[in-house]
Structure formats: C-alpha cells, structure tokens
Amino acid sequence: MTLLEGLQVLVIGLGTVFLVLIALSGAVSLESRIFNLFVKNRKEAPAAEITAKQEEVTVINASAGELKLINVDERTAAMIMAIVSDESQIPLSELKFKYIKALD
C-alpha cells in the first residue's frame, strides 16, 4: 500500500468514525428530546397532587445574603457547605449558596 492510499484510508477511516459518532449524537439528542417531552407531559398532570405535600422551606439570612434550605436542617446545611468549601479549597466566606435542597 502506498502512502497516498494510506492517506485515503485516513480520510475514509476518520471520516467514517465522525459520521458514525455524529449520527449517534443525533440519535441520542433525539432520544433525550422525546423523553423530556414525555416527562414534561407527565409532570404537568399530577402537579396538583404534589402541592398537597408541601416542601418545608427555611430562609436564613446569612452574611453573604439569603440562603434557602428546602427540607434540610441547619446542621446538615452547615456540614454540606463545609464539605464543598473543603473539596473546592475555596474559603467559605468566598462561596455563595443560593439554596440547599434535599433530594428524595
């Protein structure tokens, strides 16, 4: 095989890799859109039921502004903020938290 033929393999090979992965990217995007549409429709219906189970929201006036705690007690929130500060190596005084919400 000559180098020129090798170059052809490069163009065809890399081109095919891109083609397959671009097609895959399109398919995954489409899949996500369909699911999001489906989930959106389902969320709208039982919205009334959800309001019955109200979230417990606490608002704290911190030095850097307001912090909302949703279903989280202050002790846990303080712990989370300390961990984030430690992991990110950013002093707590330089971090701003808008809200901390407990996930089910």
Next chain:
Amino acid sequence: MTYSLTDTLLKIWEMSGFANATWQQLVMILVSFVLIYLAVVKHFEPLLLLPIAFGMLLANFPMTDLLAGPLGDQPGGLLYYIYQGVELGIYPPLIFLGIGAMTDFGPLIARPSSLFLGAAAQFGIYIAFLLALALGFSPEAAASIGIIGGADGPTAIWLTTKLYQDLLPAIAIAAYSYMALIPMIQPPIMRLLTTKKEREVKMVQLREVSKAEKIVFPVVVSTLCILLLPSVAPLIGMLMLGNLLRESGVTERLSKTAQNELMNIVTIFLGVSVGAKAVGEKFLQLETIKVIILGLVAFAFSTVGGLLLGKLMCWLSGGKVNPLIGSAGVSAVPMAARVSQIEGQKANPSNFLLMHAMGPNVAGVIGSAVAAGIFYALFGG
C-alpha cells in the same frame, strides 16, 4: 545395567531448562521480571500487566511446551488452550461486556456533543497507521499498530488478533503501558495546546439523565452502530449488552457477574495468553521497538486531536466548553478524564471537569471500537 552418578547428574543437567535456554529466552525472562516490578511496585495497570508479565515468564521457560498445539493423540499445552480465547476473538468482547456493565453513560447522554470529541481523539490511530506504512509495515500490521492510539487494550488486542497476530504481545504491552502513563503523556500536550484562559473555563452542571434514557441508550447505540458498520458488532454489541444489564435494573445479578467475576476471570486468561505470545525469538526484534515508538506517537496525536476539537468547541460555544475535556476522548477510562480534572483544577481550583470529561471519555471507547471495526472491514477476512 551400570549406574554412574556423573552420567545421571549430566543427564539431569542436559534435561534442565538452564542447559537448553537460548539467550532470547533469558532476555525475555528478565523483561518479564521488569514488567512484574512495574506492575507490583509502580502500579502500571497491574490487573493486566501482571498476568501478561507472568504469561511471558512461563512461555519463555525452555522445554515446557506450554504453547504447543495438540500432536496426534497428545493434547496441547495449557497455554495453547487458554490462548484459543484470544485466537477466536472471545476474550476482548467479554471484557467489553464487563466494561459496559461498569460504565455510566449518563454524562454522554447529558451532552451528546461529547461524541465529537470521542471521534476527534481517534486522530492518532490514523497518524500512527500512516507512519507505520511509511516505515514499511504491511497495512494489516500498520492498522494493528495504529489502534494503540485508541488507548483501549481489549480493542487493540481484538484487532491485532484478527489482522496481525505476530505483533500481539508488543501491541498489548505498548497499549497498557501507555494507558498507565497517561498522567505523564497528556499534561505537557494539554498545556502546550491550550491557553491558561481556556483551561480556566468553568462548565455548567450537566442535566440529570432519566433512567429511561439510560435504558434506551444501549439499544439505540447497538442498533445504529451495528447497522452502519456490522464489523463493530462483537465489541459494541457486548459493550452495550453489559450496559443494558446495568441500567435495566432487572438483571442486577448478571450485571454484578459481568463487572466482577466474569471480568476478572477473562482478564486473567487474556493477560496470561497475550503474555505467553511474547516468545523471545519473535519479540526481540526491531519491529517491537518501532511498535513501542509508534504507539507513543499514536497516543500523543490522539490527545492532540481531542484537544484541537475541544478548542474549536470552546470557540464556537463562546467559551462554555473547556478544551481540556477533549483529551479525555482517548478511551483509557477513567484515567484520561481524571487527567482533565487535575489539569483543569490546576488552572482554576474551583473547576470540576471530571463529569464533563467522562462524556468524551466513554465516547472514546465507542470511537476506538468503531475505528477498529473500520480497519477490520478494510483489511480483515
């Protein structure tokens, strides 16, 4: 019958490995010691390098016939039978089954454009292929060498077994050694090709991916990839089967087996049998050194390819994509993603790129399998 102590001792000596070892075998035994050291002490991909090194050690002991095939009524050696899993292309897809069961494709589903980076990071495969051709290798050998740039051991082993088995040990050792050396190979290239401002880019948090999306993903990928390129079926098919076992939530036992017991058993067999192919007479050649150098070139250019597309995406998105995640497009999961995270955090301590880099990282696994499938379609069979 006369008995002579000297004759008996002489006979024992003549029948021993010491008297029958060739210099190549002795060198290979030393090489295996070095590899065992690297695996145990330096932790160079020990899960695979250790079995490879020990397989190499066993195969180079003289007069053991461990690799000999059956002859008449005589059965073959132990390693001959274990090697059939490589010869018949069974082990690498089984490893892919385990990888699929261990991989969370969530970051890729959350940002499908990661797949472009996984494609760009296959650039090194084709550069090494061209260079190998220029150095006089056959197209089959050049393709097997090039695939080292995919940074995916099972894929490299699978393709080399199909195209050019003589280079199998050199390619497997190069691939796994460079994967272990990614934290040393990639950072200088990353710093050379990106500005500090680019490395500092913070990316927005990925959206949450639903369970249903994760379940459908392996089915979509298998269907699309295998219909487009049937030769990728063994690798992509097994990878996605493993992932479906994981995500479906109804086959937990199978998923756990694929991730642990099966994966570990196959890893032992694959490592030992690949190492056993590193027989002195075939391994100690100039070709091996060329393979090792070309493998490094392949890794470097794959990193370059991913980074350059990362830069382009950074520019096109108005600075929303950190180009460092591009280098994670070489497979080597999760090592390459970790390197992106470390480099990103060096530039900006509050930068968390790991999950963003996992997208291109797992896309690279698919990309290198596709690249291998293309080579097989072109030069195999």
